[in-house]
Every structure is written in C-alpha cells, then in structure tokens.
Amino acid sequence: MVQERFQRRLSAIIFSSDVVGYSRMMESDEAGTFERLKAYRRELGEPLIKVHNGRIVKLTGDGALVEFASAVEAVSCAVKIQRSALNRNTGALEDQRIVFRIGINLGDIIVDPDGDIYGDCVNVAARLEAFAPTGGIAISRAVCEQVRDHLPYAFEDRGEHPVRGLVRPVHVFVLGPDAIAGLSIIEPSLSPIRQPKPGCPGG
Amino acid sequence: MVQERFQRRLSAIIFSSDVVGYSRMMESDEAGTFERLKAYRRELGEPLIKVHNGRIVKLTGDGALVEFASAVEAVSCAVKIQRSALNRNTGALEDQRIVFRIGINLGDIIVDPDGDIYGDCVNVAARLEAFAPTGGIAISRAVCEQVRDHLPYAFEDRGEHPVRGLVRPVHVFVLGPDAIAGLSIIEPSLSPIRQPKPGCPGG
Numbered sequence: 366m367v368q369e370r371f372q373r374r375l376s377a378i379i380f381s382s383d384v385v386g387y388s389r390m391m392e393s394d395e396a397g398t399f400e401r402l403k404a405y406r407r408e409l410g411e412p413l414i415k416v417h418n419g420r421i422v423k424l425t426g427d428g429a430l431v432e433f434a435s436a437v438e439a440v441s442c443a444v445k446i447q448r449s450a451l452n453r454n455t456g457a458l459e460d461q462r463i464v465f466r467i468g469i470n471l472g473d474i475i476v477d478p479d480g481d482i483y484g485d486c487v488n489v490a491a492r493l494e495a496f497a498p499t500g501g502i503a504i505s506r507a508v509c510e511q512v513r514d515h516l517p518y519a520f521e522d523r524g525e526h527p528v529r530g531l532v533r534p535v536h537v538f539v540l541g542p543d544a545i546a547g548l549s550i551i552e553p554s555l556s557p558i559r560q561p562k563p564g565c566p567g568g
Numbered sequence: 569m570v571q572e573r574f575q576r577r578l579s580a581i582i583f584s585s586d587v588v589g590y591s592r593m594m595e596s597d598e599a600g601t602f603e604r605l606k607a608y609r610r611e612l613g614e615p616l617i618k619v620h621n622g623r624i625v626k627l628t629g630d631g632a633l634v635e636f637a638s639a640v641e642a643v644s645c646a647v648k649i650q651r652s653a654l655n656r657n658t659g660a661l662e663d664q665r666i667v668f669r670i671g672i673n674l675g676d677i678i679v680d681p682d683g684d685i686y687g688d689c690v691n692v693a694a695r696l697e698a699f700a701p702t703g704g705i706a707i708s709r710a711v712c713e714q715v716r717d718h719l720p721y722a723f724e725d726r727g728e729h730p731v732r733g734l735v736r737p738v739h740v741f742v743l744g745p746d747a748i749a750g751l752s753i754i755e756p757s758l759s760p761i762r763q764p765k766p767g768c769p770g771g
Contacts, residue, residue: 372637373640373641374638375637375638375674377578434577434578435577436578437676438576471578472713473640473714473715473718485717507710510675510710511676514688515676
C-alpha cells in the first residue's frame with residue numbers, strides 16, 4: 366500500500382556463501398582469503414550481477430544477498446557465477462580456491478525504505494543455499510517453474526524438505542558442479558523452449 | 569540482459585473482463601453501457617489500482633490488463649474491485665449492472681520499450697479469467713502460494729485444467745461472488761498468517 370512505509374514486490378533472491386573453505390582458510394591465511402574473495406566479487410561477481418540487472422542487498426563475511434527483478438536473470442547469473450569461479454579455480458592451489466553454494470527463491474518480498482529486504486521468500490533462499498551442492502545451485506519449485514521454458518539447464522528434482530521456521534516443506538531442485546562444467550552458457554531465449562524438461566513438475 | 573531491447577521482470581498480472589452483459593447491453597444501449605463502464609473505471613477501478621501500485625497496461629472495449637509489482641497487492645486489489653462493483657450494483661437495474669470476471673497470474677514477463685507486456689504469464693492470466701465465476705476471481709497456483717499466508721481469502725481448489733497453447737495444465741483456484749460479498753476487506757499483513765489455509769497445496 367502507498368500509505369505503508371514498506372513496499373512489496375515480486376523478486377528473485379540469490380543467497381550465496383563461500384562455504385567451502387572460508388572458515389578453514391581464514392584460520393591459515395585470513396588476509397589472503399578475504400582479498401581473494403573481494404577480488405572475485407569485484408572482477409567477476411559484481412559485473413555479472415550488473416549485466417543481469419541484480420542489486421546487491423548485503424554482503425556478509427563470506428556471503429551475499431542479491432535481488433533480481435527476474436527469475437530467468439537470477440538463474441542465468443548464478444550459473445555464470447559458478448562457471449566463472451570454476452574457470453578461475455582451474456590451476457589454483459586447493460586452499461586458494463573460492464567455491465560457492467547458491468540458493469535461489471522467488472516471491473513477494475517486503476522492502477524497507479533503506480533497501481533492505483524481508484519475508485519468508487528471503488529466508489527460504491538462505492535455506493536453499495544449504496541444499497546446494499558445493500559449487501552448485503539449489504532453487505525452489507517456484508523458480509523452476511519460471512525458468513524451465515527459457516533456460517536449458519536440467520535441474521534435478523530432490524523432492525520436498527522440511528525447513529526450520531516454515532509450516533510447509535520446500536521443494537528443492539539442484540544443478541551440480543559437473544553439470545555446470547559441461548554447460549555451454551546460453552542467454553535466455555525470448556521465445557519459450559516448448560518441450561517440457563525433466564525435473565520440474567507441472568502446475 | 570541490458571544489451572537486449574526487452575526487459576524481463578517478475579510481475580502479477582490481472583486480466584479482467586466485463587463479460588456478463590457487455591455484448592448484450594451494447595446492443596440495447598451502446599452509449600449508456602460504455603459510459604457506465606468508463607465511470608466505474610474512473611471512480612473505482614483506477615483509484616484502487618493506484619493504491620495498490622498497479623499499472624494499467626491496456627484497456628479493451630470491456631477488458632483491462634493491469635500489471636502489479638506484488639501478488640499480494642494484485643489479489644487485494646482484485647477483491648476490492650469485485651467488492652466495490654457489487655456495492656455499486658446494489659439497487660441498480662439488472663441491465664445496468666457492471667459485473668467482472670478477473671484472472672490473476674504471476675511470472676517472468678517481457679516488457680517492451682513502449683511498456684507493453686508479453687509472455688506465457690500474460691496469456692495464462694487471460695485464460696484464468698475464463699475460469700473465474702461471474703463476479704469472482706481465478707488465480708494460478710503460483711499466485712495462491714504467494715498470497716495464502718498474507719491474505720485471509722479462502723480460494724477454492726478447482727484442480728488442473730489444460731489450456732490452449734500451453735504444454736502444461738494450469739492449476740486453478742477461485743473465489744466466488746458469495747465469498748467476496750461476505751468478506752471484511754482486510755489489508756495484507758506484514759507478518760504472515762501462520763496457519764496453512766485450505767485450498768492451496770504445499771510446495
């Protein structure tokens with residue numbers, strides 16, 4: 366409502382974490398780890414987010430919360446982020462790699478005047494991150510339904526999972542690092558891909 | 569993509585039609601019918617759409633296509649539109665009533681530089697309108713999932729229906745005119761209603 370301080374809007378939300386080595390690497394080389402993560406963000410993450418019209422809502426030590434106007438743009442961006450991290454890690458020493466898990470959800474979010482965002486949709490994006498394979502992506506069914514006809518990525522159906530703090534289970538679909546490594550990166554098509562793809566139920 | 573002429577964004581789409589008497593009334597009193605519809609739009613429809621941050625994309629003789637940033641705002645607005653039409657019709661002669669059917673869907677739409685909108689999401693909103701009871705509202709499952717915890721309206725599950733031009737069936741939920749007549753109009757709550765309500769499956 367215009368009379369409210371808060372605004373509601375439909376958004377796709379990416380929650381990503383450099384979960385793999387962050388704590389361990391920070392112990393052995395705090396400054397170096399943080400510099401590598403910052404360099405990755407500056408040189409690859411932020412330009413990709415910009416190209417896909419994303420907005421970085423907040424950064425934590427090893428994570429990021431990013432809002433997109435479109436689910437197709439959010440998933441395209443996440444695949445490119447994982448693919449570019451993979452390319453960058455090739456040849457790097459194991460303890461100098463940056464490896465992310467990414468969760469993506471969509472829904473009506475609440476935006477406060479400072480630009481921070483709230484709502485179950487945001488919480489579920491953070492929970493989905495934990496379902497993502499290392500170097501991979503986990504999305505909700507709502508996201509899957511919006512992208513299946515426009516992106517050629519074969520997300521795998523992992524079924525419904527109860528999530529802390531939510532009454533209903535979340536239906537999880539994942540794309541693993543091997544699938545991402547084998548992909549040719551394709552821009553979303555304006556005309557839908559008409560063949561139903563596996564892994565994403567109707568509705 | 570920024571390099572495309574087109575923009576993608578998640579939106580909730582209302583497709584409404586004054587289906588009930590339009591053709592019949594036009595025959596008997598063309599000018600009067602159109603004036604009544606225009607007066608309704610100006611005095612009730614447009615102010616309600618504005619309050620809920622909607623954007624009228626186009627008007628046809630008896631229909632309207634309206635875009636909302638939020639599914640909760642779209643459904644709130646549709647309920648108020650039907651309720652206000654009901655109030656306005658009370659006491660009017662039968663052939664002078666304005667009665668709508670409203671369909672609501674959400675999804676990634678494509679917006680051209682002129683502001684017109686395209687995509688399956690828009691087509692499905694138009695198809696949903698045909699499933700709406702006279703004076704009522706039909707929504708897709710995607711919309712149902714976004715509003716069920718924030719609005720107290722008990723949409724009725726009508727199951728999946730094949731839709732012309734789409735590979736997959738559409739899961740339809742409806743709110744009839746009797747339910748709308750009995751409602752106290754409630755603004756969407758910022759804190760979710762935690763009890764699962766009937767008619768809207770998990771996912």
